[in-house]
Amino acid sequence: MTILIPSYEPDERLITLIHKLKEAGDDAILVIDDGSGADYRSIFDEVEQAGCTVLTHRINQGKGSALKTGFDYVRQLAQSDGVVCADSDGQHLPGDILRLSEAVREHRNHIVLGSRQFTGKVPLRSRIGNSATRMIYTLATGRPIQDTQTGLRGYSSDMLDWLCQVPGDRFEYEMNMLLEAPRVGYPLVEVPIDTVYLDDNKSSHFRPFADSARVYFPFLKFSASSGFAAILDFILLLALQWLTSNLLISVIGARICSAIFNYSVNRKYVFVKGKGQGTAIRKSLPRYFSLALIIVLLNYGMLHLFHESLGISLIAAKLVTEASLFMLSYWAQRTFIY
Known part of the structure; x- marks a missing residue:
């Protein structure tokens, strides 16, 4: 030893x-x-x-x-x-x-x-x-x-x-x-x-600040990527809801666009593995969008519960839903996708 x-x-x-x-x-x-x-x-x-x-x-x-x-x-x-x-x-x-x-x-x-x-x-x-x-x-x-x-x-x-x-x-x-x-x-x-x-x-x-930032950097990168995707998703949700008045179409359309953005950023900058990117893409792409489908269903179910069943405003319902699904998404992406 x-x-x-x-x-x-x-x-x-x-x-x-x-x-x-x-x-x-x-x-x-x-x-x-x-x-x-x-x-x-x-x-x-x-x-x-x-x-x-x-x-x-x-x-x-x-x-x-x-x-x-x-x-x-x-x-x-x-x-x-x-x-x-x-x-x-x-x-x-x-x-x-x-x-x-x-x-x-x-x-x-x-x-x-x-x-x-x-x-x-x-x-x-x-x-x-x-x-x-x-x-x-x-x-x-x-x-x-x-x-x-x-x-x-x-x-x-x-x-x-x-x-x-x-x-x-x-x-x-x-x-x-x-x-x-x-x-x-x-x-x-x-x-x-x-x-x-x-x-x-x-x-x-x-060093409490500089080294803590380094320790938490993987989470900070994921948070930034998810944050930009959430902003895009949020804007598209409101726009599609205003155009269609259909919550299901709004949720799916917004999530598809934000998921494409989020996958691209995570693969390139967040969960970087170095060599073998081509193989990683072939494996990670279907896994990512399978997770995205699960998140969409959970997203819609929670939004439906909070907004339409409980009468909570769409903005508040969206914020609660995204916060709840954030760590689930990080864990699944690190463990199963990338």
Whole structure:
């Protein structure tokens, strides 16, 4: 087993963690210096002297890039039965890291998550951030997990090719990985670990606004695409209703036009998979419009209920309907279509 530790501008806690891991077991330890600079060279020199391998980025490239560098190195060696990733700031206890190593050996082809339980004194930004990403992940995938932001994760060696291909170079990489895993068939296993925050998590390099935007970027892209499609659908619905006075024709006509727009944008910009776009189109196009048909039927049924049966105004009924179907559409598109 290889223990992979990405590190940017570490302090003595990295050295302490290394020594404790060396005392507890004989796993190989790989540390990635993610462009920390000359001021931190002495710390990484001491890490090497302790028997670890250190790979260095010339400039800071982000946590996702550091993890990929480590995964690629382990993949090329082809000597490890798996990788456990841990943070360098002392928030992951050596005992928990070793327990995750055992879980990786027991659960091949699974992503093993060291899940914090968030009991006791937890910094407010960490509690809010984890609650928000946990809710969004559950809505997007239909699968609840306890800790979406944990940096303590384990993978079997046959997952390394895929791990090197997951998009993202910074903190968004770990969320992208969780979103991609169900699609490629990697289940998640959670192992409870202790929740440790030192000095209110001041050592974290996570930037609340910039990095949160990166983490939520997949949802923001989908929201923007859906938002423009909804505006188009809304305008066409009102126009067709005014022209025909027929709700069914108005709903179907508006949805066909907005669906064509939404599919084109999502395929090209939102759920980008890289190579093999021709094959993706042949598979995704009929699936998308099958989903669109289901959404149309649900859309019409809900509009009929709210507008014609309950007497709610068409505008209010439309807003409630679209909000209700938004996350259903995201989950279905990520899971089954793209």
